Amino acid sequence: MSRVGGRSSTDPKKVSGELFSLTYGSLVAQILKDYENVDDVNKQLEKMGYNIGVRLIEDFLARTNSGKCQDFREVSEKVQSAFKMFLNISPTVTSWSATSDEFSLIFDTNPLAEFVELPDHCYNLRYANILAGALRGALEMVHIEIACWFIQDTLKGDNFTELRVKFIRKIEDTIPPGDD
Amino acid sequence: MATRIYNVFIVSKSGGLIYDYDHTSSSGTVHNLEVEKTFGYPLDIRLISENRKMIVEFGARDGIATGHVLISMNGISIEGMSEEQIKEFIQKEENFPLNLKFGRPRLSTNEKIVLASMFYPFFALAVQLSPELGSSGIKELETDTFKLYCNQTLTGVKFIIVAESKISGSSGIESLLDKIYELYADYALKNPFYSLEMPIRADLFDTNLALAIDQIERTGFI
Numbered sequence: 001m002s003r004v005g006g007r008s009s010t011d012p013k014k015v016s017g018e019l020f021s022l023t024y025g026s027l028v029a030q031i032l033k034d035y036e037n038v039d040d041v042n043k044q045l046e047k048m049g050y051n052i053g054v055r056l057i058e059d060f061l062a063r064t065n066s067g068k069c070q071d072f073r074e075v076s077e078k079v080q081s082a083f084k085m086f087l088n089i090s091p092t093v094t095s096w097s098a099t100s101d102e103f104s105l106i107f108d109t110n111p112l113a114e115f116v117e118l119p120d121h122c123y124n125l126r127y128a129n130i131l132a133g134a135l136r137g138a139l140e141m142v143h144i145e146i147a148c149w150f151i152q153d154t155l156k157g158d159n160f161t162e163l164r165v166k167f168i169r170k171i172e173d174t175i176p177p178g179d180d
Numbered sequence: 181m182a183t184r185i186y187n188v189f190i191v192s193k194s195g196g197l198i199y200d201y202d203h204t205s206s207s208g209t210v211h212n213l214e215v216e217k218t219f220g221y222p223l224d225i226r227l228i229s230e231n232r233k234m235i236v237e238f239g240a241r242d243g244i245a246t247g248h249v250l251i252s253m254n255g256i257s258i259e260g261m262s263e264e265q266i267k268e269f270i271q272k273e274e275n276f277p278l279n280l281k282f283g284r285p286r287l288s289t290n291e292k293i294v295l296a297s298m299f300y301p302f303f304a305l306a307v308q309l310s311p312e313l314g315s316s317g318i319k320e321l322e323t324d325t326f327k328l329y330c331n332q333t334l335t336g337v338k339f340i341i342v343a344e345s346k347i348s349g350s351s352g353i354e355s356l357l358d359k360i361y362e363l364y365a366d367y368a369l370k371n372p373f374y375s376l377e378m379p380i381r382a383d384l385f386d387t388n389l390a391l392a393i394d395q396i397e398r399t400g401f402i
Contacts, residue, residue, distance in 0.1 A: 054376065055365075055369035055370065055376070056369075057335060058333065058335060058337070058361070058364065058365040058369050059365040059366070059369065059370070061333055061334055061335065061361070061365075062333075062358070062361040062362040062364070062365040063362065063365075066334070067334075068334060141335045142334050142335060
């Protein structure tokens, strides 16, 4: 009853997406300057994303009354709604593997890279790698270990951005009592 | 309608107490009664010392009950005095009549940490004992004098509220638990200087929590 449309009605935390993507852009540019090596930058972005994810999951759970996911398809729906909630984009879930443990998220545009053109020496840069990290961190907190990587990117001339998500295992040892 | 909240605790997923809030002291409720009385010689209540506190062992009278601890003598706090000093003082006839102040013992931070870590296996035990699969663990625990509400999130953090037990119908405790979770997600986790699993020391969190509790106490909903 306290929540209106996912966010509580007193919550003024809506910011311009442009401000967000510009801030992210300066972050990436700075890391690139600091590390000079594109592979290191990819790693750093993933790590930062991970640290964001492990915190952001609580925000997601506190604001949506989500229960525990019983299968990976349910996970994919939750992930989709999280993207809607935090970035206001709705990626399409497709390309399920036969065993239902892998899916792809298709973004028509790369939400973080609206104004970005990759220079030649950064061809290997996974610009939005922070998203992959955030997804991994968030799911790890709810005891699902995944691997997550970009296989297509509009910045590299593809038609859309595709993020592949693969289920690895359920993390058993830290499951809080009362959930299984 | 109005509900009285006594305490709020947050226990991390590894069972450590990361936050505690005592609402009784800030709202000045009658919960922590202190009684001062003048005694003649010899003292008609029996005191024993336990954990460096003088505790009433026997001889309840005038609002002083067994289990209360000695707080001050003749208006002087006994903090810093040794047991021997206190015992010696109350045994000498020339010190009487003597003003003694007793009160309900307060939990020290250490004791709170111990209690929080005791709740953890207790919660797990409840799950194991469940005759059916998929028990949620303890959600409510009721006594004569208070009711404990617990909400465990999917990530394993437990939010615990200790409140008045005589609550009729919807008291809004559920929504308060949800609200505290939101506040935790906002003011603890989004603070870049907060590291996970560590005690929460954030003024913003304190103020917003106090606001939420006041509102629930006044109106019964958030």
